[in-house]
Amino acid sequence: MSSVLALDNITKSFPSPSGGRIEILSGVSISLEKGEIVSIIGQSGSGKSTLLSIAALLMSPDSGSVRYSGKESTGMSERELQAIRASSIGFIFQSSSLLSDFSALENTAMPLMIQGKKRKAAMAEAESFLALVGLQDRAGHRPSELSGGERQRAAIARALAGNPLVVFADEPTGSLDEKSAALTEEILFSSVRNTNHSMLLVTHNREFARKADRMLELREGILQDV
Ligand SMILES: Nc1ncnc2c1ncn2[C@@H]1O[C@H](COP(=O)(O)OP(=O)(O)OP(=O)(O)O)[C@@H](O)[C@H]1O
Numbered sequence: 001m002s003s004v005l006a007l008d009n010i011t012k013s014f015p016s017p018s019g020g021r022i023e024i025l026s027g028v029s030i031s032l033e034k035g036e037i038v039s040i041i042g043q044s045g046s047g048k049s050t051l052l053s054i055a056a057l058l059m060s061p062d063s064g065s066v067r068y069s070g071k072e073s074t075g076m077s078e079r080e081l082q083a084i085r086a087s088s089i090g091f092i093f094q095s096s097s098l099l100s101d102f103s104a105l106e107n108t109a110m111p112l113m114i115q116g117k118k119r120k121a122a123m124a125e126a127e128s129f130l131a132l133v134g135l136q137d138r139a140g141h142r143p144s145e146l147s148g149g150e151r152q153r154a155a156i157a158r159a160l161a162g163n164p165l166v167v168f169a170d171e172p173t174g175s176l177d178e179k180s181a182a183l184t185e186e187i188l189f190s191s192v193r194n195t196n197h198s199m200l201l202v203t204h205n206r207e208f209a210r211k212a213d214r215m216l217e218l219r220e221g222i223l224q225d226v
Pocket residue numbers: 014015024042043044045046047048049050051
């Protein structure tokens with residue numbers, strides 16, 4: 001079976017203030033199967049967000065390959081990359097990236113409309129994703145009328161609504177207090193499992209990370225077993 005996502009020997013360096021370059025990723029390889037959840041831990045600055053950005057086609061690597069369902073993305077035009085992002089990728093950031101002028105329901109329906117669904121059908125489908133994260137009673141609220149935890153739950157609903165090949169979550173509960181983080185984590189895992197999505201999750205929280213099928217640590221530029 002081909003992996004939904006395969007990263008092979010990814011390297012990435014950034015210019016350092018002193019004029020040289022700092023290598024952040026030194027040959028990262030990972031593959032994700034359908035329905036699999038993989039967590040990545042690592043110290044601050046170890047390159048976790050960089051790795052996620054590359055995997056989600058938001059940044060290009062210096063070398064190595066990123067393949068969705070076996071299809072190589074290196075060398076694709078921006079237009080082709082955009083099409084893969086819209087069809088295959090759901091991203092949940094540390095704090096909400098919901099559009100402030102739209103309701104929770106409209107935000108959740110957005111990926112479906114981008115994929116070409118009519119507004120009415122997209123909104124109806126989005127309702128079931130809001131229900132999945134327990135937000136059916138907040139459908140009409142704008143982001144400013146939601147709590148921090150509710151905003152993250154809406155972001156989870158939005159990420160899943162587009163039925164992506166891979167969900168990426170970069171510290172999705174990092175902005176929440178302990179209690180709200182625990183509830184949001186539980187909802188994230190159950191909703192991703194229930195919909196049989198694949199997820200690459202970055203977190204500082206080992207307890208949270210252990211709930212994944214596999215847990216890896218990014219250390220010295222490569223992914224290592226914990
Ligand atoms: N655009 C950039 N230009 C220069 N350096 C960068 C850039 N983006 C990231 N870096 C550097 O790369 C390193 C890795 O950053 P990254 O954000 O991937 O770390 P992280 O593991 O996600 O950290 P955290 O846990 O704090 O979120 C850091 O040292 C950072 O300063």
